[in-house]
Amino acid sequence: xxxxxxxxxxxxxxxxxxxxxxxxxxxxxxxxxxxxxxxxxxxxxxxxxxxxxxxxxxxxxxxxxxxxxxxxxxxxxxxxxxxxxxxxxxxxxxxxxxxxxxxxxxxxxxxxxxxxxxxxxxxxxxxxxxxxxxxxxxxxxxxxxxxxxxxxxxxxxxxxxxxxxxxxxxxxxxxxxxxxxxxxxxxxxxxxxxxxxxxxxxxxxx
Numbered sequence: 001x002x003x004x005x006x007x008x009x010x011x012x013x014x015x016x017x018x019x020x021x022x023x024x025x026x027x028x029x030x031x032x033x034x035x036x037x038x039x040x041x042x043x044x045x046x047x048x049x050x051x052x053x054x055x056x057x058x059x060x061x062x063x064x065x066x067x068x069x070x071x072x073x074x075x076x077x078x079x080x081x082x083x084x085x086x087x088x089x090x091x092x093x094x095x096x097x098x099x100x101x102x103x104x105x106x107x108x109x110x111x112x113x114x115x116x117x118x119x120x121x122x123x124x125x126x127x128x129x130x131x132x133x134x135x136x137x138x139x140x141x142x143x144x145x146x147x148x149x150x151x152x153x154x155x156x157x158x159x160x161x162x163x164x165x166x167x168x169x170x171x172x173x174x175x176x177x178x179x180x181x182x183x184x185x186x187x188x189x190x191x192x193x194x195x196x197x198x199x200x201x202x203x204x205x206x
Contacts, residue, residue, distance in 0.1 A: 036119035075135035
């Protein structure tokens, strides 16, 4: 039993905590979108964290409440892209789909994903050497994990392929053809997405 003069902690107002967390995450996402655009337009090394803050509508010192340095921004940007890709692939309803249909659906989803996060994808391709050492292994591991699913599907469709051959094909299609195409010319119209899909599928089965 508490003494009359003892302090009793006030109960935590969970809705307020959740709202605050959402606002912080929204602000972080806004910073990442702005940073992705600046890094794509000017290059990672040509942009300072203060410039990111100014473009995001906040002072330089305020930026450090969200990210400790540019490396943290870059790693968070790439991590967000990976999370969006995983969520997009996991949202595929593969119930009743053949392996061929599933692979076609993954190509479609990846092209849409690449268009949605084009700035981040361009940065990931162009600034690979700038990825912080502490994050690089995790980033590459997640990339490989996603790609290995495509490799396994392709090998079930084309059993004549070895593992290394399937990896070569998938890497060149997803990371080469699709990513490079979006890097140069965004697949921002239905016709472009349709054409890129046909090219990707043709390369997978060449």
